[in-house]
Amino acid sequence: MGEQVYIFDTTLRDGEQSPGVSLNTEEKLRIARQLARLNVDVIEAGFPVASPGDFEAVQAIAREVQGPVICGLARANYADIDRAWEALKEAQRPRIHLFIATSDIHLKHKLRKSREEVLQLAAAAIRHARQYTSDIEFSAEDASRSDINYLCEVVEAAIEAGATVINIPDTVGYAVPMEFGEFIGTIRQRVKNIDQVTISVHCHNDLGLAVANSLAAVAAGANQVEVAVNGLGERAGNAALEEIVMALYTKRSFYRRETGIKYDELYRTSRMVSSLTGMQVQHNKAVVGKNAFLHESGIHQDGVLKERTTYEIMNPQLIGVPQETIVLGKHSGRHALRERLAELGYMMADEELDKAFARFKDIADRKKEVTDLDLEALVKNEIRISKDLYHLSYLHVFSGTNIVPTATIGLKRNGLKYEEAACGDGPVDAAYKAIDKALGGHHVALVDYNLNAITGGKDALGEVMVRVQYKDKYFIGRGVSTDVIEASVKAYLNALNKVLQEVGEDAL
Ligand SMILES: CC(=O)SCCNC(=O)CCNC(=O)[C@H](O)C(C)(C)COP(=O)(O)OP(=O)(O)OC[C@H]1O[C@@H](n2cnc3c(N)ncnc32)[C@H](O)[C@@H]1OP(=O)(O)O
Numbered sequence: 001m002g003e004q005v006y007i008f009d010t011t012l013r014d015g016e017q018s019p020g021v022s023l024n025t026e027e028k029l030r031i032a033r034q035l036a037r038l039n040v041d042v043i044e045a046g047f048p049v050a051s052p053g054d055f056e057a058v059q060a061i062a063r064e065v066q067g068p069v070i071c072g073l074a075r076a077n078y079a080d081i082d083r084a085w086e087a088l089k090e091a092q093r094p095r096i097h098l099f100i101a102t103s104d105i106h107l108k109h110k111l112r113k114s115r116e117e118v119l120q121l122a123a124a125a126i127r128h129a130r131q132y133t134s135d136i137e138f139s140a141e142d143a144s145r146s147d148i149n150y151l152c153e154v155v156e157a158a159i160e161a162g163a164t165v166i167n168i169p170d171t172v173g174y175a176v177p178m179e180f181g182e183f184i185g186t187i188r189q190r191v192k193n194i195d196q197v198t199i200s201v202h203c204h205n206d207l208g209l210a211v212a213n214s215l216a217a218v219a220a221g222a223n224q225v226e227v228a229v230n231g232l233g234e235r236a237g238n239a240a241l242e243e244i245v246m247a248l249y250t251k252r253s254f255y256r257r258e259t260g261i262k263y264d265e266l267y268r269t270s271r272m273v274s275s276l277t278g279m280q281v282q283h284n285k286a287v288v289g290k291n292a293f294l295h296e297s298g299i300h301q302d303g304v305l306k307e308r309t310t311y312e313i314m315n316p317q318l319i320g321v322p323q324e325t326i327v328l329g330k331h332s333g334r335h336a337l338r339e340r341l342a343e344l345g346y347m348m349a350d351e352e353l354d355k356a357f358a359r360f361k362d363i364a365d366r367k368k369e370v371t372d373l374d375l376e377a378l379v380k381n382e383i384r385i386s387k388d389l390y391h392l393s394y395l396h397v398f399s400g401t402n403i404v405p406t407a408t409i410g411l412k413r414n415g416l417k418y419e420e421a422a423c424g425d426g427p428v429d430a431a432y433k434a435i436d437k438a439l440g441g442h443h444v445a446l447v448d449y450n451l452n453a454i455t456g457g458k459d460a461l462g463e464v465m466v467r468v469q470y471k472d473k474y475f476i477g478r479g480v481s482t483d484v485i486e487a488s489v490k491a492y493l494n495a496l497n498k499v500l501q502e503v504g505e506d507a508l
């Protein structure tokens with residue numbers, strides 16, 4: 001096979017810039033460990049100067065995760081670079097990723113600097129970073145809307161100053177494939193010593209072209225692609241890791257390039273990231289969507305039964321889609337549960353498995369068969385790392401036609417009981433108001449409420465996901481039960497517990 005294309009994963013940095021996504025350090029560590037198992041080449045762990053939480057997560061990943069290069073983002077200024085290095089310095093293979101915009105629109109309105117000033121800033125920042133490490137990536141933000149002559153000048157200066165990876169981002173997803181391929185080709189032709197560095201691309205999906213543009217760049221000679229699991233990222237997201245990897249593999253006779261990715265970890269990684277970020281994967285999403293390997297119509301089913309490849313260009317087993325050979329129900333034990341959860345991407349410590357097992361048995365008593373979707377719903381809360389302060393002791397709700405919905409709630413915290421009652425527009429509203437009163441009021445706003453039936457049938461589990469906001473931070477809470485009011489209460493309490501765990505009593 002041909003030359004390698006390096007997979008640079010930015011789920012933990014640009015991916016976390018998805019509106020509404022906020023991961024804590026433990027959750028980021030879990031994702032980073034899984035990315036290492038997937039064998040990505042680079043993990044962009046965060047933007048250390050952005051917040052103490054970001055710094056802590058990058059430092060924890062740099063200390064623990066071996067194998068991939070661990071990268072931290074910094075603007076082209078010394079304070080950002082010093083902070084990034086402080087977080088990265090214990091990594092086995094650290095990389096500082098510096099960026100500054102090169103398009104006139106960004107220079108004029110955002111940076112308020114001349115072309116010459118930006119070129120000098122970029123070069124000085126790279127020289128400053130070089131004192132810490134020889135692995136320096138430089139990104140020309142908004143490259144695809146930059147004047148190509150100026151862009152080539154900046155890239156040349158960046159290489160001269162010591163950058164070892166040159167990243168050409170399509171920051172606002174403005175490029176189209178043929179144009180972007182030619183753009184990369186021009187940079188390769190014009191820039192002195194470009195063959196001495198890795199050429200990277202970072203494409204956004206504003207026009208739905210992030211994957212197509214990245215592949216066009218690979219065909220034109222780029223050898224690093226920046227991606228995020230499930231296509232997460234700012235606005236419409238980044239190029240989806242699983243789509244790039246499987247396109248390069250499936251069309252290897254065309255691209256003649258390879259990645260080091262362990263394909264059978266792809267599905268697991270997608271599930272884990274979806275659970276931890278709360279960003280659901282759309283059913284018809286390529287490669288990892290629920291429908292990606294389902295065949296609905298008769299002619300297709302007939303074809304697949306005769307020969308799978310009539311309608312499948314990828315083998316679901318290759319990417320680790322679990323094959324359901326064991327039916328989980330009330331007679332199943334811990335081993336079967338652990339195995340199935342691992343197949344779904346949930347590697348559980350013994351204590352977590354015990355909790356999940358107890359919840360599984362509870363549900364299995366009420367449902368004949370516990371499906372993969374039920375299981376995921378059950379364990380999602382177990383793997384969102386948080387220590388609950390308030391626990392639900394009891395819930396009574398009166399609701400119906402022509403009566404005012406009323407809820408009574410009993411909560412426990414450190415052995416103390418908190419009980420309150422409230423009326424509301426509906427039973428969920430009443431229960432939430434009762435919780436708010438029991439906590440003595442708080443400064444957290446409910447911004448999103450979603451109720452899903454996990455599987456069909458009368459005995460379906462209801463999964464409620466809420467998103468709450470405290471200042472500029474979002475927290476996701478989940479609750480699962482065969483009773484949707486109980487699921488709603490659990491979800492809200494789960495979110496409030498997370499706020500309290502991270503922010504402390506100031507939130508009250
Ligand atoms: C394309 C991308 O995805 S870039 C990464 C985006 N990610 C983030 O922004 C992470 C979250 N951000 C944050 O927490 C904050 O924006 C911080 C902590 C990074 C900076 O906060 P603040 O210092 O308050 O600055 P603020 O964000 O309001 O403005 C950005 C400043 O950085 C400057 N700047 C922006 N990019 C760069 C750069 N690459 N190099 C140097 N300066 C830059 C802007 O011109 C502006 O400067 P000004 O204050 O002189 O006008």
Ligand SMILES: CC(C)C(=O)C(=O)O
Binds near residue numbers: 142170172
């Ligand atoms: C920092 C750079 C690589 C970026 O995220 C972008 O340009 O979108």
